Amino acid sequence: MFTVIVEETGTVAAIKPSSRSIELVVSANECARGTKIGDSIAVNGCCLTVTRISTAKGNCRFHFDLLEETWKRTSLSTATPGSHVNLERALAAGGRLGGHFVTGHIDGTGTITKWERQGADHILEISAPKEVRQYLVTKGSIAVDGISLTIAAVTRSGFRIWIIPHTFEVTALRQRQVGDPVNLEADLLGKYVRQMLRAGRR
Numbered sequence: 001m002f003t004v005i006v007e008e009t010g011t012v013a014a015i016k017p018s019s020r021s022i023e024l025v026v027s028a029n030e031c032a033r034g035t036k037i038g039d040s041i042a043v044n045g046c047c048l049t050v051t052r053i054s055t056a057k058g059n060c061r062f063h064f065d066l067l068e069e070t071w072k073r074t075s076l077s078t079a080t081p082g083s084h085v086n087l088e089r090a091l092a093a094g095g096r097l098g099g100h101f102v103t104g105h106i107d108g109t110g111t112i113t114k115w116e117r118q119g120a121d122h123i124l125e126i127s128a129p130k131e132v133r134q135y136l137v138t139k140g141s142i143a144v145d146g147i148s149l150t151i152a153a154v155t156r157s158g159f160r161i162w163i164i165p166h167t168f169e170v171t172a173l174r175q176r177q178v179g180d181p182v183n184l185e186a187d188l189l190g191k192y193v194r195q196m197l198r199a200g201r202r
Contacts, residue, residue: 002042002102004148004185006086006171007031010043012079013061022066024048024076031087032060040104042088044172045146045183046074047104074106075145075181084172086146100141100148101188108132109181110144110158121162124173128158128184135186135194143185147171 007030014025024043031041032053039050041062048070052063071077079085110132114125126144128136136142136154143149147167153160168174176182 001091002047002088002104002146003091003100004042004045004102004143004146005088006147007088009084009170009172010062010087012081012083012085013056014081015079018065021068022071024064024066024079025054026062026064026085026087027056027059028062028087029059031062031089035060035062035089040090042086042090042104042146044075044079044085045102045104045143045185046070046076046106047090073109075109075183078181084175086172088146100143102143102185103188105185106183107135107185110184112176112178112180112182113158114160115176115178118162120165122168122173123160124163125155125160126158126182126184132184132186133158135190137190140190141187143183145172145176145182147173 010026010028013027016023037050037053040047041050048064050062051065054061108129108131110126110128113127116123136151136159138151138154140151141148142151149161151159152162
């Protein structure tokens with residue numbers, strides 16, 4: 001379980017084939033504290049398991065094994081060495097709930113259609129697939145590449161959000177451009193509500 005409050009931006013150190021599929025290696029600092037093999041970390045919103053921990057140039061490196069399905073269905077497939085990725089450790093019991101609940105299981109990938117500065121802030125528009133659009137609500141929550149964000153407006157093809165300077169500065173969004181894919185996960189509570197409403201109609 002995650003609350004999609006980014007703890008730090010890590011850097012992709014390597015991407016290479018492994019005996020199981022694809023190995024993703026990410027350098028991190030803050031998230032290294034207390035993390036051990038087998039722990040879950042959200043990487044751009046994707047829940048991944050730490051399979052190995054190493055050090056290089058004084059930095060901690062997390063090793064993850066990605067299935068082909070995960071690689072193909074998420075924005076991680078566009079990452080390259082040097083790319084920034086948003087990192088969050090799994091929610092600890094008694095931890096602060098600063099964002100909203102997600103599982104780290106991506107519902108679909110969206111595409112950035114507008115990304116520009118508006119005064120001190122930035123405006124971001126994203127087209128979303130049908131499986132995500134059904135959960136979009138104005139003033140509701142959405143996880144974009146593992147960042148808890150509030151939907152400012154629902155559009156015909158997706159949604160619009162405002163990005164404050166702090167979010168722009170401390171997340172990997174600062175590297176994104178129009179046309180880039182982003183991982184999307186709808187609010188978990190919204191999914192349960194929709195499921196209960198569907199069941200009530202039967």
